[in-house]
Amino acid sequence: MTIAVEAARRQQLRPQSVWKRILKRPEAGALGGAILVFVFFWIVAPPFRQVPAFTTVLYQASTIGIPAVAVALLMIGGEFDLSAGVAVTTISLAASIFATHVAGSLWAGVVFSLAFALALGALNGRLLILTKLPSFLVTLGSFLMLQGLNIAITKLITGNVATEDISGRQGFDTLRTIFAANFQFGRVQVSIAIVYWLVLVAVATWVLLRTKVGNWIFAVGGQGDSARAVGVPVKQVKVGLFMLVGFACWFLAMHQLFAYNTVQSGAGIGNELLYIAASVVGGCLLTGGYGSAVGSALGAFIFGMTTEGVIYADWDPDWFQFFVGAMLVLATVVNTWIRARAAKGK
């Protein structure tokens, strides 16, 4: 009894300033980075200061952020997914082609593509466990295979490099409302993708920090052998994470399909690195076991600001790539420094 009282007293006495608490979080570096980038474009690009510009930035961020949340969780679990970028296109194609050439119903296409996306994730995970190869290699393989399949199958079935326009078909309007609606918020148009993105980040944060599965994700990525030794189902957690990436890709794929009506079979290449970069800028450790969902959102937000900021500042869009690279290196350095401080308990 006295021990419990003592313990409670000690916890109250623990001196820990808010500032230190924030600095110890994985996303601390990304928060600082986001503020810096925001201030930078605020100064150099006058159109950036307007509210509609801000919603455009958020929309851009959400298209990176939706898969990036899942990729961040996967990275915390100690694995990579290089196929996520092209998988989005593959899933869009699967939905569109299944709807127009097989089932004749858009709803069937949407449901089929969800099952397909989850199966794709599960396949990546199972392959990883069966072959015991690093996920970098396994998903590099699936990345290249999907990239080839996307174009080959689209050409084979449609005789074209893009799918046909689905906007006239039955059910299109309802599905567009679900996945790609724009609604009026005050004076500005807001895409529903932003809402989905923020909800996804909130749910992922809840799962990571407040549930058993979240604890397992950190443990599996931090030290898989130790996790296994205390009874954590390591393989199931990893396969589950790959399926989560599949799910997030499906969500973005549906958004893009119903926002643009057709799918370009060559799209999506290179985006997988953007998702990984957003996660790393957001504080995820390349070796796993550390990171946050909010961090990935901040990372995506930084890249969203940069994409749009470069345009508003009237620069050549190619500067964006340079900026992403510079941010990545800078963020990694800052994160390493912060983590070293946190590890020392400062």
Place this chain on the structure above:
Amino acid sequence: MARSDAPIIQLNNIGKNYGNISALRGVNLSVRQGEVTCILGDNGAGKSTLISIIAGLFPHDEGEYLVDGQPRRFSSPREALDLGIAAVYQTLALVPLLPVWRNFFLGSEMENGRGLFRRLDTAEMLAKTQDELHRMGIDLEDLEQPVGTLSGGQRQVVAIARAVHFGARVLILDEPTAALGVAQSGLVLRYISQAARQQGIGVIFITHNPHHAYLVGDHFMVLARGEVDLDTPRSELTLDRLMFHMAGGRGLSALEHEIHGDGPVAPGT
């Protein structure tokens, strides 16, 4: 001193073979509540084989393994764990980047809430971890700090405290002081003796170090080449004799004769 004289674990004439090679022969051992049994021996003496059998990593080939008087044959560590036999290996099964309290409950998390809102009972787990560590004499300022930031000895104690908290009656400690300095070893040894005496746990302490063993042991067993070289209670043993056995026993005196030329022991040259 012992609270109950009936042994929790009893090994009768236990043996283990790998193909034609006999790794362990004729080992008898009893582990009682509140008693520290030290198992010493050179590399390859059979220590690992013995604790692997006790912890349930693989079953024995000869003899009898009794738990609470019932004959057992374990095929997985889980079965041993369910009977309260837990092993803490050198790797400790801790995740360095994870906070102390999350490590403590990893794989056995406490939850509350229902359905979709089922969540970790963070407050309860923090309090339990704090209590348990406090009882072991460890005073951590911040349970949110990653386990990797603790000292080697503190990590060891966290792992031991965890095993005790989750119902271990017999604790197998595989060389817990091997990688530690003097002060850190002292911390762990103090805790080993506390776990046994105050909480009535039967401890099997594997070590290379006769000084550490003699400090906390109630019963000593020295293995050599798969056989029992020495098996004695503390009352019949001096540190010198233990060190003599640990250092190689009769083999060593033969070597000493040979080196100092008190007469050639080895034939030939």
